[in-house]
Amino acid sequence: SAVISQKPSRDICQRGTSLTIQCQVDSQVTMMFWYRQQPGQSLTLIATANQGSEATYESGFVIDKFPISRPNLTFSTLTVSNMSPEDSSIYLCSVEDGELFFGEGSRLTVL
Amino acid sequence: QKEVEQNSGPLSVPEGAIASLNCTYSDRGSQSFFWYRQYSGKSPELIMFIYSNGDKEDGRFTAQLNKASQYVSLLIRDSQPSDSATYLCAGGRDTGRRALTFGSGTRLQVQP
Numbered sequence: 001s002a003v004i005s006q007k008p009s010r011d012i013c014q015r016g017t018s019l020t021i022q023c024q025v026d027s028q029v030t031m032m033f034w035y036r037q038q039p040g041q042s043l044t045l046i047a048t049a050n051q052g053s054e055a056t057y058e059s060g061f062v063i064d065k066f067p068i069s070r071p072n073l074t075f076s077t078l079t080v081s082n083m084s085p086e087d088s089s090i091y092l093c094s095v096e097d098g099e100l101f102f103g104e105g106s107r108l109t110v111l
Numbered sequence: 112q113k114e115v116e117q118n119s120g121p122l123s124v125p126e127g128a129i130a131s132l133n134c135t136y137s138d139r140g141s142q143s144f145f146w147y148r149q150y151s152g153k154s155p156e157l158i159m160f161i162y163s164n165g166d167k168e169d170g171r172f173t174a175q176l177n178k179a180s181q182y183v184s185l186l187i188r189d190s191q192p193s194d195s196a197t198y199l200c201a202g203g204r205d206t207g208r209r210a211l212t213f214g215s216g217t218r219l220q221v222q223p
Contacts, residue, residue: 033210042199042215043155058210092154100145100211102154 002027002095004103012109018081021106023093028073031096034066037105038089046091049076083110114138115202117214125222130187132217134200137181141202144176145211146185149197158198159185190221 003026013019023032032049046066047055055068070076080087088110093103115136124130132146143162147155161167161174161183173186183202187194197218201211 042213043201044213045210048210099157099160102156104154 001099002029002097002101004093004095004101006093006103006106008106009104010107010109012111013083014111015084017083018079019083019108020077020079021091021093023076023078023103025074025095025097027097029095029097030073032070032076033094033096033100034068034076034078035092035094035102036089037092043092046078049078080108083108085110114212115200115214117198117200117217119215120218121220122217123220123222124190126190126192128190128221130190130194130219130221132185132187132198132200132219134183134185134214135181136183136200136202136212138202138204138212139181140204141212143203144174144183145201145203146172146174146183147199147201147213148194149199149216151196155199187219190219192221192223195219195221 005024007022034046035043037043045058046061047057049055049068049070051070065081067079090105090107092105095101117134145160146158148158149155159174161176164178167174171188175184197216199216200214203211
């Protein structure tokens with residue numbers, strides 16, 4: 001099974017700043033996704049990170065707010081831009097490698 | 112309208128009992144369904160998936176799918192305190208896992 005490392009695991013951020021979350025997988029995977037899990041809520045898909053092309057965003061999420069990079073088949077980043085307290089959430093990287101595996105998540109608190 | 116609905120719980124069962132977790136979905140195009148378990152502060156882990164109508168058993172877990180009723184369930188036999196977690200139901204539009212739509216989860220508490 002794929003092993004996914006995310007960092008930072010948690011951070012406290014100031015309003016208006018941006019933070020980049022990194023996701024590293026121990027094997028090459030075609031499909032990588034970014035999910036958000038707001039407090040007490042379930043997982044919501046933000047986007048599919050496509051290697052070599054622009055990410056595919058779900059309704060309600062835009063590239064300016066959540067720019068995503070996917071330079072190769074083992075790595076992706078998600079940036080949460082111009083953060084507000086409403087962005088306080090857990091952000092999860094996931095990959096499809098036979099199953100859908102999740103990283104441990106990055107818990108962001110925006111003050 | 113949520114596409115995948117679950118009762119948030121908590122569902123409380125005594126140790127050794129059968130826990131029954133239910134999920135309904137609105138997208139008739141959904142072809143594949145998954146149950147994930149999420150411990151507090153941890154990421155979700157896949158328990159079972161089911162594509163066809165009927166039952167699918169794996170150890171103490173049985174997933175049930177009824178596409179006509181748009182209903183999915185997870186039965187946990189001989190519930191253990193270690194089963195206490197939030198269980199997420201998810202649906203996908205093809206048999207690949209791809210992008211899944213998750214329910215809000217049901218919190219299960221197994222009382223020792």
